[in-house]
Amino acid sequence: MKKLAFSLLLVFAAAWLAWQDVDAGQTQARPWMSPVVTREELAAMDWVRANTAPRTLFATDIFGGEFLMGNTLREATVGGDWAIIPNVVERMRAFQYDFYGAASAEQAHATAVKYGAAYAWVPNRQIFAGYSWVEANRSLFVEPYFTQVYGSGVAIYKVNP
Amino acid sequence: MNGLHGPLNKRLPLLLLLAAVALSLWTHSMVFNEFVMPTYGNTMIHVASSRELVETGQYPFADDYSYGGGQPNLYVPVYRFAYAEAVMLTGLPFDLVGRLFVMLFAILLPLGFFVLCRELWGEWPAAAAALLASAVPELLIYTVRPLPQALGLALLPIAFYLIIKNNRIAALAATALVVLTHQEAGVFLVGCAFAFFALKLLQALAAKAEKRKLALDAPAKLAFACWLAGVAVYFGWHFFITGNLDVFGLAQFQNHEGGKVTADLLATKAGRAVLLLGALGAVAALVRVVRKPFEPLNAEYFALACAGAGLFACFNDLVGIGVFMDRFIVFLGVALIPLAALGAKKIFDLGEALAENLL
Numbered sequence A: 001m002k003k004l005a006f007s008l009l010l011v012f013a014a015a016w017l018a019w020q021d022v023d024a025g026q027t028q029a030r031p032w033m034s035p036v037v038t039r040e041e042l043a044a045m046d047w048v049r050a051n052t053a054p055r056t057l058f059a060t061d062i063f064g065g066e067f068l069m070g071n072t073l074r075e076a077t078v079g080g081d082w083a084i085i086p087n088v089v090e091r092m093r094a095f096q097y098d099f100y101g102a103a104s105a106e107q108a109h110a111t112a113v114k115y116g117a118a119y120a121w122v123p124n125r126q127i128f129a130g131y132s133w134v135e136a137n138r139s140l141f142v143e144p145y146f147t148q149v150y151g152s153g154v155a156i157y158k159v160n161p
Numbered sequence B: 001m002n003g004l005h006g007p008l009n010k011r012l013p014l015l016l017l018l019a020a021v022a023l024s025l026w027t028h029s030m031v032f033n034e035f036v037m038p039t040y041g042n043t044m045i046h047v048a049s050s051r052e053l054v055e056t057g058q059y060p061f062a063d064d065y066s067y068g069g070g071q072p073n074l075y076v077p078v079y080r081f082a083y084a085e086a087v088m089l090t091g092l093p094f095d096l097v098g099r100l101f102v103m104l105f106a107i108l109l110p111l112g113f114f115v116l117c118r119e120l121w122g123e124w125p126a127a128a129a130a131l132l133a134s135a136v137p138e139l140l141i142y143t144v145r146p147l148p149q150a151l152g153l154a155l156l157p158i159a160f161y162l163i164i165k166n167n168r169i170a171a172l173a174a175t176a177l178v179v180l181t182h183q184e185a186g187v188f189l190v191g192c193a194f195a196f197f198a199l200k201l202l203q204a205l206a207a208k209a210e211k212r213k214l215a216l217d218a219p220a221k222l223a224f225a226c227w228l229a230g231v232a233v234y235f236g237w238h239f240f241i242t243g244n245l246d247v248f249g250l251a252q253f254q255n256h257e258g259g260k261v262t263a264d265l266l267a268t269k270a271g272r273a274v275l276l277l278g279a280l281g282a283v284a285a286l287v288r289v290v291r292k293p294f295e296p297l298n299a300e301y302f303a304l305a306c307a308g309a310g311l312f313a314c315f316n317d318l319v320g321i322g323v324f325m326d327r328f329i330v331f332l333g334v335a336l337i338p339l340a341a342l343g344a345k346k347i348f349d350l351g352e353a354l355a356e357n358l359l
Helices: A002-033 A039-051 A062-072 A088-099 A105-114 B006-032 B043-056 B078-090 B094-120 B123-132 B137-143 B148-164 B168-179 B183-209 B218-242 B263-270 B272-291 B298-314 B326-358
Strands: A057-059 A119-123 A126-128 A133-135 A146-151 A154-159
Touching: A002 B006, A002 B123, A002 B137, A002 B263, A002 B272, A002 B326, A039 A062, A039 A146, A039 A154, A057 A062, A062 A119, A062 A126, A062 B043, A088 A105, A105 A146, A105 A154, B006 B094, B006 B123, B006 B137, B043 B078, B043 B094, B078 B094, B078 B148, B094 B123, B094 B137, B094 B148, B094 B298, B094 B326, B123 B272, B123 B326, B137 B148, B137 B263, B137 B326, B148 B168, B148 B183, B148 B218, B148 B298, B148 B326, B168 B183, B168 B218, B183 B218, B183 B298, B183 B326, B218 B298, B263 B272, B263 B326, B272 B298, B272 B326, B298 B326
Parallel strands: A057 A119
Antiparallel strands: A119 A154, A126 A133, A146 A154
């Protein structure tokens, strides 16, 4: 019995160490549960389905784009599997710096047109198009370049020709 | 384990397995925390392909949704097919099915490690392995989200079990399933299978040199067949989708996706207990292999081969590959759990030996 107690003591020590790792796992995993997207973006999916055709291309960040793809079967300028996308890094850079981070409405519009986007997705949260997290600047999305067609927590703009 | 006898000895490992499943379900239950399922890790891109299959009856093989669309859908499809099938069979929304998938992974993980380690080392280490499945932080991070990788990770111990058990048809089928579920999981599986085969081949050649009788045994041959089948299945899929075999042209290789693995990162992500017990188990397995060089010792060779494959993958930058190094920590964790289970058994035995000498 004494021998067993000695062994159990060592096993309990190992179990205590393992429990610290279980706890650390919970702490490390919790941030990955954040959906990033907002409830307003979820609500906007109904509008997208009702007012656009499948495979319509939206200018988005990665999280907004993937959320649109999964919920509505629309396409997004960034987001998804980048394995065999031609010039994918250039594309991400364009939507990070020349669209959401554009210096002017004209530049944002030119980027959207270059990549064939029909709509722009501008959520009320930080966006991430592959390089950094920044606030979406709504002052870029103005006439005559963009026309707002939906808007509350997330604004959707038509990209004008 | 000589100190535990009678019904307790038979039932306690199963009770510990139940506790391990409960623990895993509890740690994974955070998937229900938010108003939608987790989105990190491209979870929604898999929903897109599954949703198209459900809503139109067609799978978008030729036209992925990613990055503006118009490109072949290279990602391996089994998880997406399973997702679509589950939605069609249950009629539940994609979001809920995704979260329920996570609970399924939570159950499969301890069960998989239990059956694998029972085959390798016996009931008590199997129970330890089932519990240790919850002690690898990176394993939780990757299985608490509805991702193909989570399914691949949950299937790995089962595939390993089928190889070591020499269940030929099932092992080959499991290999194909893993390869078509998640690319990295497939790479790791075929890497482990090849490393096991290579170690066993070296052992057989060494025996031959010593004029000993030791033929390459059935699990080693099966591991070789699984390696071959896994590689063929992946290249077949790649060719079917892209019309070429240029695997190394993928963006992940071209842009060297992945970060360097440091000791700190390894300890944080793999867990200190699994690392320490795994090291102890590795030493125990190595000692046995060195002391009995001409005995089959498939369990020891297999566990060491998997750990070797995991280490190689994590430090592939040292041989000039430089892709996904930190992303392979979770697979090293999978490889270390069986060795850690052996380490736990050795700790128990050590306690008994110490007590005998000291008391």
